[in-house]
Amino acid sequence: MTETLLLNAAKRSLQYLERIGSRKVQPDTSAIEQLKQLDEPFPARGMNPGDVLHLLDERCSPATMGVAGPRFFGFVIGGSLPVTLAANWLAGAWDQNSALYQIAPGTAHVEQIALRWLIELFGLPPDSGGAFVTGATVANFAALAAARHSVYIKAGWDIEGKGLIGAPPVTVVIGEEAHPSVFKSLGLLGLGRNRVVRVPVDDQGRMRADKLPKIKGPAIVCLQAGNVNTGSFDPIGEICKKAHGAGAWVHVDGAFGLWAVAAPDRAHLAKGIEEADSWATDAHKWLNVPYDSGLAFVRDRESLRAAMAITAEYLPTETEHRNPSDFVPELSRRARGVEIWAALKFLGRSGVADIVERTCRHARRFAEGLAAAGYEILNDVVLNQVLVSFGDVETTQKVIAEIQREGTCWCGGTVWQGRTAMRISVSSWATTEEDVEKSLEAMIRCARHHTK
Numbered sequence: 001m002t003e004t005l006l007l008n009a010a011k012r013s014l015q016y017l018e019r020i021g022s023r024k025v026q027p028d029t030s031a032i033e034q035l036k037q038l039d040e041p042f043p044a045r046g047m048n049p050g051d052v053l054h055l056l057d058e059r060c061s062p063a064t065m066g067v068a069g070p071r072f073f074g075f076v077i078g079g080s081l082p083v084t085l086a087a088n089w090l091a092g093a094w095d096q097n098s099a100l101y102q103i104a105p106g107t108a109h110v111e112q113i114a115l116r117w118l119i120e121l122f123g124l125p126p127d128s129g130g131a132f133v134t135g136a137t138v139a140n141f142a143a144l145a146a147a148r149h150s151v152y153i154k155a156g157w158d159i160e161g162k163g164l165i166g167a168p169p170v171t172v173v174i175g176e177e178a179h180p181s182v183f184k185s186l187g188l189l190g191l192g193r194n195r196v197v198r199v200p201v202d203d204q205g206r207m208r209a210d211k212l213p214k215i216k217g218p219a220i221v222c223l224q225a226g227n228v229n230t231g232s233f234d235p236i237g238e239i240c241k242k243a244h245g246a247g248a249w250v251h252v253d254g255a256f257g258l259w260a261v262a263a264p265d266r267a268h269l270a271k272g273i274e275e276a277d278s279w280a281t282d283a284h285k286w287l288n289v290p291y292d293s294g295l296a297f298v299r300d301r302e303s304l305r306a307a308m309a310i311t312a313e314y315l316p317t318e319t320e321h322r323n324p325s326d327f328v329p330e331l332s333r334r335a336r337g338v339e340i341w342a343a344l345k346f347l348g349r350s351g352v353a354d355i356v357e358r359t360c361r362h363a364r365r366f367a368e369g370l371a372a373a374g375y376e377i378l379n380d381v382v383l384n385q386v387l388v389s390f391g392d393v394e395t396t397q398k399v400i401a402e403i404q405r406e407g408t409c410w411c412g413g414t415v416w417q418g419r420t421a422m423r424i425s426v427s428s429w430a431t432t433e434e435d436v437e438k439s440l441e442a443m444i445r446c447a448r449h450h451t452k
């Protein structure tokens with residue numbers, strides 16, 4: 001029974017992946033319509049598992065976005081390397097609750113190795129603490145919780161114990177172009193989404209170092225490596241120097257941009273990033289592992305532990321090994337570091353660099369092809385992000401809608417510094433030069449219907 005079921009799931013998954021390159025990236029409206037057939041009353045009796053799987057595949061598979069395929073350029077989210085999907089299945093079978101070393105020694109050990117490799121890959125301080133969390137939003141939250149702990153300890157205040165009510169104020173400095181998830185994290189931490197000091201940015205969305213305010217007293221400075229629209233980086237090294245001179249904690253949101261450090265030809269963008277105090281990134285983006293997989297790193301690992309660890313009589317204490325849950329908001333958790341380990345073991349340093357370089361080259365080709373066809377590229381294409389305008393607001397929106405409907409590839413829209421644009425994000429291991437040419441051709445064909 002179990003064997004039939006699991007082999008059946010593997011067969012259906014394979015079939016799905018084999019077809020993904022030839023179907024439309026966006027699901028058909030008819031497929032979305034058919035989802036309604038799942039809207040039934042809660043069944044009084046169960047169904048046999050083979051039929052459950054069949055129903056799920058038949059109804060839900062066609063209604064999925066082709067993110068796992070080679071021509072999804074909608075968000076910077078990548079696909080899953082086959083080895084990481086396979087590791088995900090195996091780890092699923094293990095069903096480990098990877099909170100505590102004693103309960104899940106195998107997966108806790110593998111995560112510890114993955115953490116060491118990542119720290120080396122990114123050139124971060126070797127003793128940094130790390131957290132395997134659900135995504136960059138929670139990674140920002142965890143790192144900023146460590147920042148909050150540290151600045152309050154220095155101010156003589158036990159923030160975890162006493163809370164924020166009556167606490168001395170902390171200044172938070174952040175670029176105008178920071179990702180909304182950083183503001184959300186600040187809100188969750190009681191530091192406020194809006195009581196921050198915003199620093200103006202330049203035409204690429206980079207924080208202007210000359211506009212950094214004078215920092216006094218307890219302070220946290222939030223920087224960005226990789227703007228979701230342009231791919232640009234704040235001048236991290238320069239701002240770190242100033243902020244550290246004033247005693248502030250520097251946090252970097254590098255949800256996808258941190259991976260540029262792994263690519264020799266891009267690392268210059270992140271110059272000085274190792275000087276920061278904490279970093280957030282995603283593995284489910286450029287490393288191409290399954291959801292959900294984010295990472296936080298903190299130079300002073302004890303600040304992270306102080307913000308996150310709990311104790312209870314029924315939980316075994318651990319002094320010799322790393323307890324994963326001592327560093328994350330969750331207690332019970334899946335061993336998401338296993339897929340990261342598998343990706344790093346499969347790729348090696350050169351393989352990680354190759355994914356980053358290759359996707360950046362594809363982005364350049366998109367920009368060149370669209371510019372040659374007469375369309376305006378709005379950003380300096382320094383990384384894997386391209387912003388293109390097809391004309392006025394209405395024309396650009398119509399072209400985006402047609403590209404999505406046509407289905408060869410999928411890109412979303414945005415507004416960049418007042419200009420409506422299509423965003424192209426290249427971050428999947430599966431995208432080939434042929435996919436880029438095919439997609440370019442489809443984009444230009446769709447655009448021609450509405451321009452010239």
Ligand SMILES: *Cc1c(COP(=O)(O)O)cnc(C)c1O
Pocket residue numbers: 076134135136137138179181182226227228253254255256282294
């Ligand atoms: C994607 C992204 C986030 C949020 O990451 P999630 O994994 O979706 O939580 C934060 N910051 C930047 C710059 C991003 O690109």
